[in-house]
Amino acid sequence: MKETDIKTLLYAHFLCIFSVILSVLLPSFFLENFSILDTHLTWLCICSLFVISINLVLYLVPKPNTSSKRSSLSHKVTRFLKCCIYFLVSCFSLHVVFVLYGAPLVELVLETFLFAVILSTFTTVPCLCLLGPNLKAWLRVFSKNGVTSIWENSLQITTISSFVGAWLGAFPIPLDWERPWQVWPISCTLGATFGYVAGLVISPLWIYWNRKQLTYKNN
C-alpha cells in the first residue's frame, strides 16, 4: 500500500520536474532569441503556466484526496473561484513580502510580481490542489506533527524547499561578479526553481527512507 503510494508520488513528481524542464527547452523551438536570462519574464510566464497545468492534471487524474468527490457543480465552481482568489492573494502578499525585503517599490514592478507569481506557483498551487481553499488545513500541514499522508508530507517538503531556494537565491545579489543572473529577481527565481525541483526529488526519497518511522494519524 505504502510502496505503491510512494511510487505514484514519484511519478507525479517526475511529471512536475518534466514540466519545468520542458518550459526551458520547448519555447526555443517556437520563439526566437529565447533564453532563460535574456527573456526571463517570458520564461517565468511559461514555466508557471506549465507547472500550474501539470498540477491541475495531476489533481484531476489520480485524485489523492478522496473527500471532495461527491459535490455539486456550483460547489465546484465556487471552489474553483475561491482557489483563484487565493492564488491571487498569495501572489500579492508575496509581492508585499518582497518589497519589505528590499525589492524596489516602483521600478521593476513587473519583475517582482512575476517572481511572486512563480513562487506562488511552486507553493500555493500544489497546496490548493491538495488541500483546497482551507486555511486551517494549511496551517495544520505546516506545523509540527500535523501531516496526515505522504502527499502532505511531500507538499511540506517541496514548499519549504522552494521558499528556502528563493531565500538563498538572494545571496549572490550583492556580490560584485557582474554576472547577468545576479540581477534582481533572476537569481531568486532560479533559486526558487532549483529549490522546487530539489524538493520534488528529495521528498519521495526522504519518505522512502523514513517509511518505517512515518506513522500518520488519520483524523
Place this chain on the structure above:
Amino acid sequence: MRLGCGVFAASCVAIEVLGVAIFLRGFFPASVRSSSPTGHQAEPPAPEPLAGASSNWTKLPLPLFSKAVIVLIDALRDDFVFGSKGARYMPFTTYLMGKGPSHSFVAEAKPPTVTMPRIKALMTGSLPGFVDIIRNLNSPALQEDNVIRQAKAAGKRMIFYGDETWVKLFPKHFVEYDGTTSFFVSDYTEVDSNVTRHLEKVLKRGDWDMLILHYLGLDHIGHVSGPDSPLIGYKLREMDGILMKIYTALLTKEKETLSPSLLVLCGDHGMSETGSHGAASAEEVRTPLVLVSSAFERKPGDIRHPTQVQQTDLAATLAIGLGLPIPKDSIGSLLFPVVERRPMREQLRFLHLNGVQLSRLLQENVPAYEKDPGFEQFVMAERLHGNWVKLHLEEDHSGALLNLGTKVARQYLSALKTLSLALSMHVAQYDIYSMAVGTIIVLEALTLLLLSTPQVLHRRAELEVPLSPPMFSLLFYLMFLVLSAIHVVVCTSAESSCYFCSLPWLAAGGVMVLVSALLCVIASALARMVMDSTLLQKSTTHPCSGWSEVGLLLLLGTVGHVLSLGASSFVEEEHQTWYFLVNTLCLALSQETCRSYFLGDNKELPHCFHTEPASVGAICMQQDHIACEAPKGGQADKGPCPSGARRGHVRWAVLAGPWLVLACCRLLRSLNHTGVQGAHRPDLGHWLTSASHKMELSCLAALSLLVIFMLAQRGCSLVSKVALALGLVGVFCYRVAIGNLLFPWQLTNRGISKGILEARFVYVFVLGILFTGTKDLLKSQVIVADFKVKTVALWELYSGLVLLAALLLRPHNLPVLAFSLLIQTIMTKFIWKPLRHDVAEITVMHYWFGQAFFYFQGNSNNIATIDISAGFVGLDTYMEIPATFLTVFGTYVGPVLWAGHLAHFLSAEASSYSDSAMSRACFCYALICSVPVATYIVLVTSLRYHLFIWSVFSPKLLYEGMHLLITAALCVLFTATSQTGHTRAWVKTGARNQ
C-alpha cells in the same frame, strides 16, 4: 573557582580586547622606510656618473626656482579644476592651465584619503600606513625625512597659514605660521579668511623662500552639504581669486629678482558623491596638481586630459626644484616636464639623483633587489649616462648627442617608474608574530566562552572555572617555558621590526602567562566536559526537545553572517546581510505567532520556555518527543492569555506585530542607502537634507522627537519626564541654531551659530537623567530589594542615552531613533512577552536589531561614513576625549541602545525569567559579539594579500575592534547591574543558613 557567568563573560571579552589590540598593532604595518637615521646630516649627494673617470660635478645642482608657493585646498577633487565646474568657477586657473606657463596633472592619492596621511605623503613622498587614520586627530611631529625638514636644513625661510595639522607635524620649522583648527565642520568662511588675511602682507614682503597655504573651507562644505552644493561654486571662485592674487604678486617679484618662482596648486584628497572622504573611490582619490612657473613653456594648446601621476611624486619634484636632497623615504619619481627646459646635462643629473635615491630605498627594503627590473633598468641607464657624459665632455654638442641624451632620459624615466611602482607595491611585511599572539589570545578566550555555552544554556547561573589547579600544574609551567623560548628565538632572529618584541620583558612575560594559563583552563574544562558528558549520557538525553525554528534561524543566521565576512562584497554590503536576517527573523516570528494563535489556543503554546526547567526537564527525560507537549499545555494556563474582548484585540495586535516591524524596517532602509553599490542611489536622507526641503525635515524631526518623547517617557519618574521633554526641545533648538532646521515662525534663514549654549543645555539634562538613573540603580541594589525600582532606574539610564543620541544624530536620522523605540515597544508588548522566548534568543534578537540599526543610521564598513560632526556638538574647541567619546557613541547608537533595552527588558520581566537572566544575557551577548571578531581576525590574516585588504577589510577590522571594545564596556555594565542582585541573594541565603 566559581564565577557568575556575567563576570566570566566580561573577563573573557576583556581578554579578547587585549588580544585584538595586539593583533591590530601587528596588522597595520609600518610603511617602507629608509633604515639610515634621519637625524644627522645626510651623506653627500651622488656624483654624476662618468665612464672611466669620476665627474667633478658632485654638488647638488642649483635650485630651479627661487620661491615656491604651495596652495593646498582640502578636498579639491580633479573635476573641480579640470571639469565643468573648474571652467565655470575658476576662470583664471583654467586660463593658466590652457594658455599660461603651467603643467597640470591628476595626482592619485592612495587610501586612506584623510588629511594627515595625505600631507605626509605630499611632503615625505612615502606612503603612510593605514593606522595613520587613527592618529589623524592628534598628529605627533613627523619623524621621517621630508621636504620641509630639508628646506629648513638648507636655511630656507618658510611661512605657513592654514590647517593646524601642519604646525603639529612640523613644529618649529616655520618662521611664521597661523594654524586654523579643522574641527568645526560647519564653519567654512572663517577658516579660510583666517588664512587669506595674511596673504597681502606676506606677498608684499618677499622675505621668504616657501609659502604654504592650506585652505579647509572646501572640505567643510563637502562634509556639510556635498559636492553639488551651490556653496562649492562660491568657494572655488574665492580660491581662484586667491590664486590670481598670488600669481600676479609672484610675477611682479620675478621682475625684480629675475629668477623664476613656482606656484603649486594641489588637493590632499578628493570628495565622494556624499561629500566625505577616506575610502578609495575614484572621486576621493583623484586630485588636481597644477604647477605654474614662468620657467615653463607656454603651451597654446588646450589641455583637457592631464596626465596621471602619483601624489608622492610632488616631494621629489619639489626637492629638485628647490635644490634640496630628495627625502630618503620618498617613493615618488620626478615630474619630468618640470625640468624639460633645462640643459640636457642637468636633466640627466636630476634623473640620476632621483634614481640613486629610489634604488637605495629598494636595496634597504627588498633583499633580492638586484633582480628587480627597475633596478636593472636603472643600472643600464646609469651606464649609458656615464657614456653620454664622457662624450659630452669630449666633443661639442651635436644633434646626435642630444638624441642620445633623450634616449638616456627615456631609459631613466622608465626605470624610475618601475622602481617607484615596485616600492609602492612593496608593502612592509606584516608583523606576523604579534598577529599570531593576538589571534591566539582571542581564540583561547572564545574557546572558553564556547565551552561554557552548554552550561549557560542549561540555565546555570554560575560557572565552574577551573582556575587554581592549572596554575600549579606541570602543563602550565611547561607551556610558559616553551612560549618564552619561542619569544626569545623569534625576537633575536627577526629582521623586521616586531611590536611584541619591542615590549618590555615584563609585559611580554605577562602575556605569556595569560596565554598558557588560558590554555590550561581550556584543557581542564575540556577534560571535565568529556567526563560530564559520559556521566550525562547514561542518565539522560537532551532535556529540551530540540531547537525551535526561531532558535535555529538565529543560530544559522549568526553562522552565515560570520562566514559572509570572508567575501569583500559581503563586507562592503554587510547592511544587506543584516536587513535580510532581521526581515527573515520577523517572518519567522510572524509564523510563530500565527501558529500559536490560530492552532493552539489551548493545545500548544509555542515551545518549551519554562520557568522551572528542572521539573519540565525531568518530565521530558522520561517521556518521548510527543509526550513532551503535555507540560507545555499545562504552562499555557499560566501564560499571559488574556480573556474576553481584550483577548481578541491583543490577538490581532500580536499577529500584526511582526508585520509592523517589517514595515518600519523597510521605511528605515530607504532612509539611508549605504554600502558601495547603493550609496549613490537617491534616498530619503539626501532628499531631506537638501537645502530646499528644510521645512519637511523640520516637521519630520519635530514629529520624531515627539514620538521619542511619547515612547521614552513611559517608564520614567516624573522629574525625568520633565527633563526628557525639555532636553528634546533643546535638541530641536540646537539643530535650529546650527541651521539644520527651521522654527515654524522663523521661515527665513537666521544667522548660523555653533549652538554651544543649546547643546550644553541638553547635556545638562542628559547628565541629570543619567545621574538619577544611576542613583536609583545603586539604591535598588544596596538598600531596597525591589525589582521595580531597578527597572525604573534602568529605563531612566536608557532614556538618558536616548536623549544623548537624539542630540548627536543628524536631524534626518531622528526617525531612526523614533523607529528604534517603536520597534522595541512593539516587540516587547506583542512578541517577546506573549511568546515567552528564551533569554538567549532574546539576547540574539537584540543583537541583530542593534546591528541592523547601526546600518539604518547610515553607517557602513567604510571609514568615510563616520559622522565626525557628532564629536563637536556643544564643544567650543577640540577636546580629544569628549570628542572621541561622542563620535563613538554617535556611531554605535544602534547597538548601544538595543543593549540598554535588553537590560531593561530582562529586569522588567524578571518575574518570568529566573534570577540569573541578566548575567546569562550578558554571557550570550559577549559570545555573539566575539564570534565574528575572532573569525574575522583569522579571515583577515589569511586574506592579508587580498587586493582589497586596505580598502575593504582593514576598515572593517577597525570597526570590529571598536565594536568589541564597546561590547566589553556593555558587558561590564551588565555585570555591574546584575552583580549586586547576586550578592544580595547570597547574603539572603547566608542569613537563612544562620
